[in-house]
Amino acid sequence: MARQKLPHLIVFFLLFFSCLSCTKKQNDGSGPAELRIFTWSEYFDDAFLRSFGEQNKVKVKADYFSSNEEMLAKLQLTDAQNGYDLILPSDYMVRTLIELKLLQPLDKAQLPVLSEFEQEALNPEYDPGLGFSVPMAIGTTGIAWNTKLLHKIPADLSWKMVMENPSYKGKVTLVDDAKEVLQMALSIQGKSLAKASEADVKEAFAYLRKHKTQVKGFPAETRPVMEGDECGFCMAYSGDVLSVAKEKKEIQYLLPKEGATIWTDNLAIPANSKNSGMAYKFINALLNAEGAKSFTQRTRYRTANFKARILLPNEVSSDKVIYPSPEERKKMHYLVQRKDLNELIDREWTKLKSE
Amino acid sequence: MDRRRLLIIPYLLWLLGLVAAPFALIFSASFGQKDEAGLIQFGFSTDAYRTLLDPLYLQVFARTLAMASIHTLLTLTAAYPAAFFLSRLPRKSAALYMTFLLVPFWTNYLIRLLAFMDVLRLAPFGFEWTFTFHGILAALLYNYLPFAVLPLYSALEKVPSSLIEAAQDLGASRRRILISVLWPLTKNAVFATALLVFIPALGEFLIPELVGGGRSYMLGTFLQQQFLTFRNWPLGAAAIVFLLLLSLLALLLGGKALAEEGA
Amino acid sequence: MKILQIYFCLLLLFLWAPLVAVLFKGSAPEAFVLLWKNSELLLAFRNSLVLGAITAFLSTILGLATAFALPSFSPKVRAWVTGSLLLPLLLPEIAFGIAYLVWFRDLGLSLGWETLLLAHFAFTFCFVVLVLKTSVARLDSSLADAARDLGANGLQVFRHALLPQLLPGILAGAAMAFSLSLDDFLISFFVKGIDQITLPIKIYSMMRLRIGPEIYALSVVLFAISLFGVLFTQLWHAKNSRT
Numbered sequence: 001m002a003r004q005k006l007p008h009l010i011v012f013f014l015l016f017f018s019c020l021s022c023t024k025k026q027n028d029g030s031g032p033a034e035l036r037i038f039t040w041s042e043y044f045d046d047a048f049l050r051s052f053g054e055q056n057k058v059k060v061k062a063d064y065f066s067s068n069e070e071m072l073a074k075l076q077l078t079d080a081q082n083g084y085d086l087i088l089p090s091d092y093m094v095r096t097l098i099e100l101k102l103l104q105p106l107d108k109a110q111l112p113v114l115s116e117f118e119q120e121a122l123n124p125e126y127d128p129g130l131g132f133s134v135p136m137a138i139g140t141t142g143i144a145w146n147t148k149l150l151h152k153i154p155a156d157l158s159w160k161m162v163m164e165n166p167s168y169k170g171k172v173t174l175v176d177d178a179k180e181v182l183q184m185a186l187s188i189q190g191k192s193l194a195k196a197s198e199a200d201v202k203e204a205f206a207y208l209r210k211h212k213t214q215v216k217g218f219p220a221e222t223r224p225v226m227e228g229d230e231c232g233f234c235m236a237y238s239g240d241v242l243s244v245a246k247e248k249k250e251i252q253y254l255l256p257k258e259g260a261t262i263w264t265d266n267l268a269i270p271a272n273s274k275n276s277g278m279a280y281k282f283i284n285a286l287l288n289a290e291g292a293k294s295f296t297q298r299t300r301y302r303t304a305n306f307k308a309r310i311l312l313p314n315e316v317s318s319d320k321v322i323y324p325s326p327e328e329r330k331k332m333h334y335l336v337q338r339k340d341l342n343e344l345i346d347r348e349w350t351k352l353k354s355e
Numbered sequence: 356m357d358r359r360r361l362l363i364i365p366y367l368l369w370l371l372g373l374v375a376a377p378f379a380l381i382f383s384a385s386f387g388q389k390d391e392a393g394l395i396q397f398g399f400s401t402d403a404y405r406t407l408l409d410p411l412y413l414q415v416f417a418r419t420l421a422m423a424s425i426h427t428l429l430t431l432t433a434a435y436p437a438a439f440f441l442s443r444l445p446r447k448s449a450a451l452y453m454t455f456l457l458v459p460f461w462t463n464y465l466i467r468l469l470a471f472m473d474v475l476r477l478a479p480f481g482f483e484w485t486f487t488f489h490g491i492l493a494a495l496l497y498n499y500l501p502f503a504v505l506p507l508y509s510a511l512e513k514v515p516s517s518l519i520e521a522a523q524d525l526g527a528s529r530r531r532i533l534i535s536v537l538w539p540l541t542k543n544a545v546f547a548t549a550l551l552v553f554i555p556a557l558g559e560f561l562i563p564e565l566v567g568g569g570r571s572y573m574l575g576t577f578l579q580q581q582f583l584t585f586r587n588w589p590l591g592a593a594a595i596v597f598l599l600l601l602s603l604l605a606l607l608l609g610g611k612a613l614a615e616e617g618a
Numbered sequence: 619m620k621i622l623q624i625y626f627c628l629l630l631l632f633l634w635a636p637l638v639a640v641l642f643k644g645s646a647p648e649a650f651v652l653l654w655k656n657s658e659l660l661l662a663f664r665n666s667l668v669l670g671a672i673t674a675f676l677s678t679i680l681g682l683a684t685a686f687a688l689p690s691f692s693p694k695v696r697a698w699v700t701g702s703l704l705l706p707l708l709l710p711e712i713a714f715g716i717a718y719l720v721w722f723r724d725l726g727l728s729l730g731w732e733t734l735l736l737a738h739f740a741f742t743f744c745f746v747v748l749v750l751k752t753s754v755a756r757l758d759s760s761l762a763d764a765a766r767d768l769g770a771n772g773l774q775v776f777r778h779a780l781l782p783q784l785l786p787g788i789l790a791g792a793a794m795a796f797s798l799s800l801d802d803f804l805i806s807f808f809v810k811g812i813d814q815i816t817l818p819i820k821i822y823s824m825m826r827l828r829i830g831p832e833i834y835a836l837s838v839v840l841f842a843i844s845l846f847g848v849l850f851t852q853l854w855h856a857k858n859s860r861t
Contacts, residue, residue, distance in 0.1 A: 036812050041823030046658055063812045064823035069583035074808060076394060077719045082729040082811055100392050176569050178584070217486040217568030221825065224469075225568070228476045230485060346585040351411055353572040354418070362687035365680040366699070366747070373740035374705055377717035381709070437629050440622040450786060452626070454848045457793065459633050461844030462640070462837045464801035465821050469829060470636035500633065505790070509752055550704065558710030575710060582712050595713050602708045606701055 035278045037062045038071060038084040040265065042239075042299060043137065052285055058278050068093040075102060080272035085279045091264045092179070094133045095126045095337045103132040104269045110280040113287050113305070121304035124264070125334055133266035134283055137301035140324065140332060141180055141261040143233050144222070144241040147250040150232035158257035160188045162233050163211045171232030173225055176218040178349040179335045180261055181208065184235070187258040187333075194336045201341055205348040209355060218353065226251055237263075238321050242300040253321045259331030265301075296322065378599075385592035393586030403593035412577070416597070419574040422488075422563075423556040426495045430503045430552050431545060433496060438507035439537070443516065453508070456501050464498075471497050472566060486568040494566045495559065499552050506551065510544030511537070554602050574598065641841060644834030653832040653839075659820055663836060666800050666817035669731075673738040674795040678788055681746035685754040700751070703744040714741070715808035722809060729811035737809045738802065742795035749794065753787025789851060 035058050037044070044062060053060040065071040068090050075087065075097075089097055097103045108114065111134065114122065127133045143162065145153060149171060154161065162172055163185075174181050183193045185204035196204075219225045222236040226244045241253040267286075269279045285291055292308035295301075302309070302322045309317050316322060324332070338345075385403050387395040406412070437456075441449045459467065471494055475484035484490035514537060522532050538545075560575025569576075574594065581591030643649065653659065688696055706714075714737075722733045762779040770778070803818040810816070821833060 038812075046656075061812050063815070064819060065807070066822055066825075067583060069586070070807065072393070072586075073583060073716065074719070076392065077716070077723065077808075078729065079723065084812070173568070176564075217570045219486075219568045220564050224472070228485075230476070342585060343587075346580065346587070347409075347411065350415070350572065350577070350580070353569060353576075354411065354414060357690075359687055359690045362683040363691075366684040366687070369680075369740065369743050370702060373736065373743075374702070376721045377709065377714055378705070380717045380720055381713055433629070436622055437626050440619075440626045443619065443622075451852065455630055456633065458841070458844055458848065459637050460797050461793075461800075462637065462840050463817060463821060465803070465818060465825065466640065466829075466833065466837050467636070469825075470640045473639060474636045497633070497636075500629070505749075551707070554704065554707050558708075560710070560712075578710050578712055582716060588716075591713070595709065598710075599708050606704060 033058045033275055033278065035060045035086070035275055035282060036084045037086045037088075037282075038075070039064060039086075039088040040066075043088065043265070043295075045298065048286075048294075052282060055285075056278065056281055058275075072096065075270065076100070080274065083272045083274070084270055085273040085275045086282060087268050087270055088136070088265055089133070089268055091124065091126045091266065092335050092337045094266055094268060097268065098127065098132050102271055104271050104273060104276060105131055106134070106269070107280070110277070111283060113284045116287075116289060116307045117304040118306050125336070127266075133268045134287065135264040135266050135304045136287065137239070137265040137295075137299060138304065139238045139263055139265075139301050140255070140321075141175065141235065141237055141263065142241075143254045143256060144226050144231070144236045144244070145252045145254050146226070146229060146232050146234070147252065148229060153254075156257050157254055158188075159184050160258070162256070163188065163207075163214050165214075168233060169214050170216050172214045172235075173216050173222070173231040173233075174218050174235045175222065175237075176220050178345050180235070181218075181349075181352075182345060183261055183333065183335060184258075192333055193338060194333070196338070196341070198341065198344055201344055201348065205352055208352055212352065212355065239300045242319075242321055255324070255328055255331075259333065261335055262329075262332035263335065381592045381595050384588055385596045387589045387592075389587050389589055393588075395588050400589075403587075403589035404597075406590055407593050407597060412594070415572055415574060415577050416594075416601075418571070419557055420601075422491070422571070422573065423553050426492055426499070426556050427549050427553040429492060430496055430499050431507075431549060434500055434503035434507055434548070435545075437500075438504045438511050441504070441508050442511035442514065449508070449512075453505075456504060460501060468494065468498075468561070468565060475566065485566060486570050488567070488571060491563050491567045491571060494562045495556060498562070499556070503548050503552050506544055506548045507541070510541045514540050550605060553605065557598060557602070637837075637841070640834050640837050643831060644836070644838035646831065646835075649831035649835035649838075652830065653835040656832050658815070659824075659832060659836065662815045662817045662820035663839075665815060669734065669738060669816060670796040670799040672735060673742055673799040674792040676735070676739050677742045677746040677795040678750075678792045681743060681750050681791060682754075682784075682788065684747050685750035688751060689754070700748070703747055706741050706744050711802075711804040715805040718805065719808040729809060731811075731814060733809045733811070734806060734814050734816075737805050738799045741802070741805065742798045745794050745798065746791035749791040750784070750787050753784050757783055 035053070037049075037060065039062055041064050049060045049062060052058075063084070065074065071087060071089065072093065075084075094103075114130070114134070117135075121135050121138070122130055124130070124135070143157070145157075150168070162168060174184070179193065182201065182204055185208050186193055186196055186200065189200075189204060189207065191200050191204070216231060222234055223240050223244055225231050226234050226236065226241070227248060236253075238253060241251060245251040245253065267279075267283050269276050273279060286295065287303055287305055289305060289307035289311055292303040292305035293311045295303055296308060296312060297316060300322060309323065320328075383397060384395050386399050386401070387397045388400050388402055390396040441452055444452065472485065475490055475493065478484065482489070484493060518536060519532060522536050527535070558575050558578070560573065560579050563571050563573045563576060578591050578594060581587045581594065688699065691699070709717075718733075718737050718740075719729075722729070722736070727733050757780060761783070762775050765775045765779045801818060802816075803822050806814075806816050806819060810819075817836075821829075824830065824833065
């Protein structure tokens with residue numbers, strides 16, 4: 001019986017391989033030029049990618065990741081053949097990528113759009129002089145307040161109040177990010193991540209453990225939690241809050257007294273990119289005045305393009321959440337990479353979540 | 356008969372090329388050290404294992420084992436009666452009912468989970484389910500139930516109704532039948548199913564994360580942290596090796612059961 | 619028995635209830651319009667269907683081969699083989715994903731459909747063998763012997779005497795492989811190339827935003843396909859059974 005089965009197995013194999021080749025048809029690497037983008041999902045409109053592709057006679061291919069670290073892992077393990085032309089690292093990840101020499105230095109001559117950028121954005125701490133990255137979306141991490149669950153809040157809301165006031169017990173959620181939460185705790189104690197010592201970090205986490213009963217959880221995705229009325233005070237990203245607030249009137253974005261984290265998602269070109277010229281064109285198209293304006297309108301995140309701000313309708317350009325005032329801006333800090341503290345933070349974070 | 360043995364070749368290729376290889380990589384990675392780039396410097400160092408022996412991390416293992424055990428017990432208890440019910444039906448009806456059991460699983464896992472979470476958020480039976488331990492158990496049950504019913508059904512089907520009827524005629528209570536008739540005949544399958552349900556649950560991270568809201572720190576969460584966020588791959592690899600050893604232990608204990616089941 | 623029937627129905631309710639909302643939301647005509655317009659999602663859907671089908675096919679054929687080979691070995695070997703089939707379950711997906719990426723790279727493979735298929739085959743094969751192993755073990759060889767005595771050749775014996783008995787097992791195994799492939803995110807993320815956008819990858823990426831109605835509409839389509847598949851096999855089975 002087995003004797004008869006073998007030829008049939010061979011036939012099946014042939015069928016299988018021929019099936020495989022018909023799906024391969026859509027994967028022709030040798031064809032028109034490609035622009036390979038590795039990105040978060042919410043930023044690029046299908047329509048935009050398609051029109052860019054048509055205008056520049058290039059095939060735009062987008063691949064998605066859901067965390068900076070996933071992106072880094074994939075980037076490090078793939079060679080030039082499978083690489084990308086444009087990636088979207090967050091600010092601290094840009095620093096890491098620069099140190100790992102995974103990025104191409106930017107040729108400013110090919111980025112005329114930078115002349116439309118605000119002065120302040122041209123020299124961030126994580127990438128001085130924008131040697132390797134171009135800021136795209138600029139957001140903050142603050143508090144989403146659900147008026148349905150917590151009717152009255154004091155005028156001067158602070159993280160300290162959120163973490164210590166017993167009437168908020170069990171109604172607070174924090175983001176699932178060790179550094180964000182640490183920064184928050186440090187700011188309550190008047191310190192910052194940039195200058196923190198090991199003792200400061202330990203103290204901050206001890207504080208968090210002490211008040212953990214306030215915290216309902218560390219949800220990976222804040223939007224469903226906000227939409228489901230599951231948190232009175234939800235630590236969240238500004239864009240997420242604004243999106244939810246569009247439909248849900250009881251959600252408001254607040255910046256606590258101690259300040260908030262400011263962060264950017266940036267465009268960068270990997271060192272092994274094969275089509276950097278097209279990448280530059282893309283950056284210019286995305287972030288010129290018109291492009292930046294529609295970007296902000298769609299994603300509710302501001303860009304660094306000052307002309308775009310002028311073009312935006314009043315209700316957007318005067319929105320304090322999207323464009324915080326200079327006083328508020330002073331209280332905002334980027335998250336810095338503190339390699340020396342990484343192991344300590346890992347342990348303390350595990351400890352915090354375990355108990 | 357000899358020719359038939361050749362058919363084992365695909366399995367061998369799979370085993371060597373697609374199972375042994377990643378395992379070997381993980382194993383050697385666990386003896387490496389985290390380098391500057393967050394990649395691995397292969398070598399021989401027990402750093403990772405020594406870090407693992409920290410009570411903090413052992414606690415994570417213990418908690419995960421506890422969760423997986425409770426979940427296994429729950430799932431088996433829920434699946435057994437269902438499988439028994441199916442086994443008393445004629446083949447065709449059982450197959451139909453079985454498919455109804457499985458069709459929900461022809462949608463995407465994530466959509467299923469998010470839909471389930473939407474239901475959980477409605478606080479059925481007046482309890483809070485999200486951000487809780489019992490919520491995680493409910494979601495795990497939701498996910499693993501059909502996979503537990505299948506093998507149990509397979510085994511229970513072999514138990515002839517005549518046997519049960521005979522026991523009933525002799526005056527045995529339902530409980531007696533369960534203990535003296537069903538259990539001895541199906542205990543091997545139960546062990547095998549338990550393993551099938553227990554072991555993957557150990558590595559679960561999505562459900563504790565999404566449903567538990569990050570409240571319960573499990574092994575799966577730990578691995579995500581080590582491989583991605585904190586980029587300590589040797590530590591993650593060491594944890595996996597440790598997990599493997601635990602699972603192999605469980606496998607050996609149930610291994611005898613599997614040998615008899617497969618015959 | 620009555621109690622058990624009620625219990626089973628409650629169980630079905632438990633499993634189906636969350637989907638009712640999904641199906642409800644997805645059946646709205648606007649949802650279908652949005653789905654139709656979302657070409658990326660449709661492409662991802664198609665990719666996953668094809669990938670799942672090929673994975674199921676491959677796993678089933680090779681799984682069947684393995685299941686047929688097993689009886690010719692000693693019980694001890696069989697036990698070890700069965701145990702080894704559980705090994706992939708021990709490894710969390712993230713470890714698999716990263717390990718495969720490194721391994722495929724070392725083998726000189728370029729990331730694409732091949733690597734994706736290899737990985738999907740890898741984690742579905744074990745399940746399929748476990749299912750088919752039982753089916754093959756329970757084969758009633760008397761039918762096959764009778765057919766051979768009557769002069770049937772190998773192919774006929776397989777088709778008429780063995781295949782009908784194996785069909786439930788084959789379908790169960792293939793269905794399992796298909797749904798496992800359809801669900802995989804993490805492993806696929808690491809081993810795929812840029813062209814391979816699968817459904818889970820696309821859904822995951824959309825999850826950060828929100829689950830739009832087009833995803834519900836997609837679920838309805840998936841559901842319909844599987845329901846159709848089930849009905850089809852039932853009818854075909856009924857048509858082909860001689861008794």
